[in-house]
Amino acid sequence: SLFDVAKNHPELDFFDKINVMSGLEKALGRRAGEIPQPNELKLMKQVYGSELVDAILSKRGLIKRIAEGVAEVFNVPRALMSSMDMSAPFRQGFVLSLHKPKRAVGAFNSMLRFFFDEKFFDASMGSIRKKQTFPLMKEAGLAIADVSGDAVGLSSKEEAFMTNLADKIPIIGRGVKASERAYTGFLNKLRADVFDDMAQEYIKGGIDIFDEPELMKGVAEFINVATGRGKLPGKLAEAAPLLNSVFYSPRYMASRIQMLNPYWYLKLPPPVRKEAVKSMIKFVGTGLTLVA
Numbered sequence: 411s412l413f414d415v416a417k418n419h420p421e422l423d424f425f426d427k428i429n430v431m432s433g434l435e436k437a438l439g440r441r442a443g444e445i446p447q448p449n450e451l452k453l454m455k456q457v458y459g460s461e462l463v464d465a466i467l468s469k470r471g472l473i474k475r476i477a478e479g480v481a482e483v484f485n486v487p488r489a490l491m492s493s494m495d496m497s498a499p500f501r502q503g504f505v506l507s508l509h510k511p512k513r514a515v516g517a518f519n520s521m522l523r524f525f526f527d528e529k530f531f532d533a534s535m536g537s538i539r540k541k542q543t544f545p546l547m548k549e550a551g552l553a554i555a556d557v558s559g560d561a562v563g564l565s566s567k568e569e570a571f572m573t574n575l576a577d578k579i580p581i582i583g584r585g586v587k588a589s590e591r592a593y594t595g596f597l598n599k600l601r602a603d604v605f606d607d608m609a610q611e612y613i614k615g616g617i618d619i620f621d622e623p624e625l626m627k628g629v630a631e632f633i634n635v636a637t638g639r640g641k642l643p644g645k646l647a648e649a650a651p652l653l654n655s656v657f658y659s660p661r662y663m664a665s666r667i668q669m670l671n672p673y674w675y676l677k678l679p680p681p682v683r684k685e686a687v688k689s690m691i692k693f694v695g696t697g698l699t700l701v702a
Contacts, residue, residue, distance in 0.1 A: 451562040484655030485573035492570035493589035502638035509689035517600040524595035550630035553639040564651035628682035640665030
């Protein structure tokens with residue numbers, strides 16, 4: 411019955427249905443007892459609600475549960491410090507905002523509404539999922555972050571708000587939740603819009619983007635790194651929430667190191683490399699101008 415619910419779900423595409431059923435098989439089928447991947451759990455939560463996912467997460471090993479609990483608590487001060495300042499455009503979004511100013515202005519205007527209007531935020535995030543290129547975004551690994559209440563695990567959230575506890579603080583929590591919507595919404599919209607623009611440019615240039623997975627992965631990596639979602643090596647990626655409470659935005663730090671590494675540009679597909687170099691030149695030029 412659970413498999414049939416996933417198979418007939420009207421809001422899931424083919425690959426989402428496969429992921430949901432893969433998660434079910436790990437938890438309940440022949441592989442019973444295995445914890446599904448975060449992306450599978452997120453989709454299972456969408457289909458079946460939070461109780462099933464919470465029950466599955468409760469079966470994780472004691473060390474993992476303790477580590478996530480510690481990360482939740484230690485990241486509360488970080489979330490409080492990041493609230494009420496509207497800093498996303500000038501921190502994580504700064505490089506890409508300089509490169510794509512029109513998209514940044516549109517995302518900034520929406521960010522102000524995200525802070526005050528949760529329904530507008532939900533509608534805007536829903537419009538991202540309705541984009542023709544959204545399946546490509548998922549397949550390529552574009553970072554579309556979750557907010558408290560939607561996140562399964564902490565790694566899917568932005569580093570500034572990598573806890574689900576801060577928004578539960580009486581009175582203050584409302585400001586934290588609104589700030590998280592604004593911060594995360596700005597970055598999600600900027601990333602999705604820029605990805606869509608680059609995809610459309612390639613289509614106009616005669617490139618079949620649905621037949622060029624490496625190219626689109628390069629686009630996603632460029633956008634992720636430009637907006638502070640750098641890659642952490644090996645086991646460090648799994649420990650990102652705990653590292654975030656100690657080192658203050660390790661992914662952001664990693665992204666800026668990547669952008670200073672010439673080898674990173676060489677690994678990108680040539681059309682994407684051109685955009686990455688242009689964005690870095692604008693960033694450095696703007697910095698030198700401000701210093702002068």
